[in-house]
Amino acid sequence: MQQNSPRPGIYLVTDPPLSLATHAPERHFRSEAERHSAAIDLTTQLVETVVAAGVSTVQLRWKNVEARYFYDLSLAVSDVTAGTADLIINDRVDVYLAAREAGAQLAGVHIGQTDLHPSSVRKLIGQDAQIGWSVSQPAEIVEANRLADVIDSAGVGVLRATATKTDAPPPLGFDGIARLADELKVPTTAIGGIKTADIAHLAPSVHNIAVVSALVASPAPGQEAREMVRLFNHARQPGETFTANAQGA
Ligand SMILES: Cc1ncc(COP(=O)(O)OP(=O)(O)O)c(N)n1
Ligand SMILES: Cc1nc(C(=O)O)sc1CCOP(=O)(O)O
Ligand SMILES: [Mg+2]
Numbered sequence: 494m495q496q497n498s499p500r501p502g503i504y505l506v507t508d509p510p511l512s513l514a515t516h517a518p519e520r521h522f523r524s525e526a527e528r529h530s531a532a533i534d535l536t537t538q539l540v541e542t543v544v545a546a547g548v549s550t551v552q553l554r555w556k557n558v559e560a561r562y563f564y565d566l567s568l569a570v571s572d573v574t575a576g577t578a579d580l581i582i583n584d585r586v587d588v589y590l591a592a593r594e595a596g597a598q599l600a601g602v603h604i605g606q607t608d609l610h611p612s613s614v615r616k617l618i619g620q621d622a623q624i625g626w627s628v629s630q631p632a633e634i635v636e637a638n639r640l641a642d643v644i645d646s647a648g649v650g651v652l653r654a655t656a657t658k659t660d661a662p663p664p665l666g667f668d669g670i671a672r673l674a675d676e677l678k679v680p681t682t683a684i685g686g687i688k689t690a691d692i693a694h695l696a697p698s699v700h701n702i703a704v705v706s707a708l709v710a711s712p713a714p715g716q717e718a719r720e721m722v723r724l725f726n727h728a729r730q731p732g733e734t735f736t737a738n739a740q741g742a
Pocket of ligand 1: 506552554583584603604605606607608625626627628647648649650658682684703
């Protein structure tokens with residue numbers, strides 16, 4: 494197995510357009526650059542808030558945006574996660590490499606079944622960076638386990654239907670997630686339609702629990718994140734609990 498162990502705990506996946514729609518629905522922008530700049534600011538503030546509440550991993554996911562804005566977001570968020578939470582880049586290995594080169598503290602990348610293959614990504618990013626890979630059905634487990642010395646974790650979902658990802662795979666339910674997690678040789682991150690009320694039920698069977706809308710669209714993301722972290726730690730065995738600020742990077 495790869496040695497770049499992901500931190501256990503609550504995992505935020507960002508959605509800058511949803512941050513804008515939630516927190517600045519009426520705001521008028523004179524240009525796309527101004528809109529993206531506001532989305533970067535709101536996302537960076539959200540990350541700072543939830544990491545202070547104990548969120549241990551943040552994945553920057555910004556679909557269909559120009560690379561330059563994604564790169565700017567990576568540098569801005571790295572300033573608030575460095576030394577406290579793992580920062581992961583979704584899809585864009587080019588953005589990961591460029592931001593790392595510019596000094597961003599990045600833990601790795603998350604890629605899906607139709608993104609670059611994990612073996613290619615490993616050659617590009619080196620041995621010391623995490624690779625998370627999406628696994629959403631039993632047929633994909635064989636290949637994920639075959640690649641257990643290439644990948645560091647598997648994103649397993651969806652728990653239930655979600656409006657956040659238009660091409661999300663069919664729901665697995667709690668039993669389906671637990672079964673996939675059990676069969677995978679790498680640590681798993683549950684994702685897809687997860688709310689605070691699901692944390693206690695999911696925490697014993699997975700390594701991380703990832704949410705988008707439950708935090709990004711929350712009117713009180715700090716309180717919501719603190720409650721998620723409390724429920725996660727409570728559901729784990731003593732000694733397995735995680736507090737981001739207490740552990741450092
Ligand atoms: C932790 C985690 N798991 C799964 C995904 C989904 O990745 P992918 O299948 O590549 O889909 P997109 O996120 O790129 O739309 C994820 N992002 N994170
Ligand atoms: C980014 C993503 N990946 C998924 C997968 O199953 O691979 S579901 C998903 C979106 C999850 O958003 P929410 O927490 O708002 O339901
Ligand atoms: Mg992807």
